[in-house]
Amino acid sequence: MIWSRLSLTGKLFSAVLFPVVLVVVLMVGALTYNMRNGFGQYLLETELHQLERLARGLAEHPEAAEGWPSLREFGAWIATVETYAARTPARPALPDMPPRGRPPGPPRPMRLPDRLALIAPDGKILAGRASGTAFADLPVDLPAGTAATLRLFGREEPSSGPGQLFLSRQLRSILLIAGISVAVASIVAFLTARQFLRPIHEVASHVTRLAKGDLRSRLKPRMNDELGRLMADQNALAESLQASRLRERQWVSDTSHELKTPLAVLQAEIEALQDGVRSATPATLDAMHGAVRRLSGLVDDLRLLASGDEGRLNLDLVRMDLSRVVEEACTSLQRSRLLQGLELQVATDPVVIVSADTRRMRQVLDNLLDNARRYTDAPGRIEVTCRRVGPRAEVIIQDTAPCPDAHGLATLFDRFSRSETSRSRDFGGSGLGLAICRSLLAAQGGTIEAAPSELGGLRLAFHLPLAEDEDD
Known part of the structure; x- marks a missing residue:
């Protein structure tokens, strides 16, 4: 199909121009039809008026009672027709209006040799010539009755003369105006299409630059x-x-950078063993095992984040009591004896039912509690609360000083964020804990945010939607 092969410019140009051309064609057709019919009606009315004057003139003719014998000669008939048909009633002169130029003459009389005949009541042609189809009959009445019928025959050929010349000129004017209209519409359509498509071409060019790697464009x-x-x-x-x-x-x-550290440790230990600098003592093996465990944990964290980005986390969503999971995580931390110089306070609502993965939720809580434990100076305090807030469950973990600066808060959940990475080197973390928490919570319909704590440290709060039957 031609339309499908057109460019967007051609389609837009055609869409703008086609309706204009269609309207112009319809208008030209309608005007031509109405002008031809109207002009024909005007000529008919003119001819009928001339026919009436001719009928009155024939009734007043001196030979009317004898049947107009002198009109049987075609030349005399034509002279009589031109005499009476061209006669127009006198116009009254306008007062105080001097004549200006030559007054207009009467309309040109009909040329009737082949279109007008005077027919007796018995059908005999008294004058004129009968040719063509009868168009109109007009009786010639005398005091004694109808003496004859004046019959007008239709034209067999298109009309000619001044009338046809006028009609032809009008039609040429209409066609000229139509052509100019189409030309102007074409120019407007072209400019409109060009102006409209310019930003589209810019967008297309920009996409091409992006595809080539120019992301600064x-x-x-x-x-x-x-x-x-x-x-x-x-x-x-x-x-x-x-x-x-x-x-x-x-x-x-x-x-x-993060993979480099455990790999460097492994490489150094292995090379030391190969060179005989060190022997395979339990301490050496423990150091190598620790580096492998750190490397394995980092790989697992990276794989978990990649799965979260791709939406491929395998979650087992069940109805669970979030308060109970919070209490279990806090109890586990207290029993681990890692809270050296830190006080842990827990406050939870009796039952907070959410739809979540129990194992992943415990992983989130362990990461958040471990983050608070690592970066809170002793002596200090960690407060944990779990409660229902409207249609959501809220868990808040806040601690005492220190608190990250504004930049640290803004990048706290980024992978390998600088503030967290520097501390992770000191405390052995991978720098991915909070990023993993955000990914796991997002996969379960939750959110997490960080802010300065009223205790002087960091405040981490995450929210999860309550189970459907717990919203009431």
Whole structure:
């Protein structure tokens, strides 16, 4: 189909021009039809008026009573027709209006040799010539009755002369105006299509640059319509892609850095064993085992985050009491004897039912509690609360000093965030704990945010929707 092969410019040009051309064609057709019919009606009325004057003239003719014998000669008949048919009633002169120029003459009389005949009551042709189809009959009445019938025959050929010349000129004018209208519409359609498609071409060119890797390229929206919003969205997409690339590069750099430490430990220990500098003592094996465990844990964390990004986390969502899981996690931390110089306080509502994965929720709580334990100075305090807040469950873990700065709070949930990474090196963390918490909570319909604590340290709060029958 031709339409499918057209470019977008051609389609838009055709869509704008076609309705205009269609309207012009219909208007020209309607005007031509009405003008022809109207002009024909005008000629008919003119001819009938002339016919009436001719009938009155024949009734007043001196030879009317004898049957107009002198009119049997065609030349005399034509002279009589021209004499009476062209006669027009006198117009009254306008007062105080001097004549200006030559007064208009009467309309040109009909040329009736083949279209007008005077027929006796018995059907005999008294004058004129009968040719064609009878168009109109007009009686010639005398005091004694109808003496004859004046018959007008239709034209067999198109009319000619001044009338036809006038009609032809009008039709040429209409066609000229129609042609000019179509030409102007074509120019307007072309300019409209060009102006409308210019931002689309800019967007297409911008997409091509993005596909080639130029993520710094930006569009300059100059409109407030849908195309302007499209260009703004395109810029937002470019910014998102650029930020993703930067995060990807940072991710690769940080991952390489984190993997480098345990790998360096393993390499050094193995080379020392190979060179005979060290022997395979339990201490050496423990150091190597610790490096392997750290490396394995880091790989597991990376795989977990990748699964969360791709939406491939295997979750076993069940109805569970979040308060009970919080209490179990806190009890486990207290029994581990890792709270050196720290006080742990727990306050929970009796029953807080949510739909979540019990194992993953315990992992989230363990990570958050471990984060608070690692980065709270002793002596200090950690407070944990679990309660129902409207249609959601809320868990808050806050601690005493120190508190991260504004930049640290903004990047706290980033992978290998600098503030967390530096502390992780001191305390043995992978730097992915809080990022994992956010990913696991998001997969279960939850959210988490960080803020300064009233106790002087960090306040971490996450929310989960209550189970459906617990919303009431």
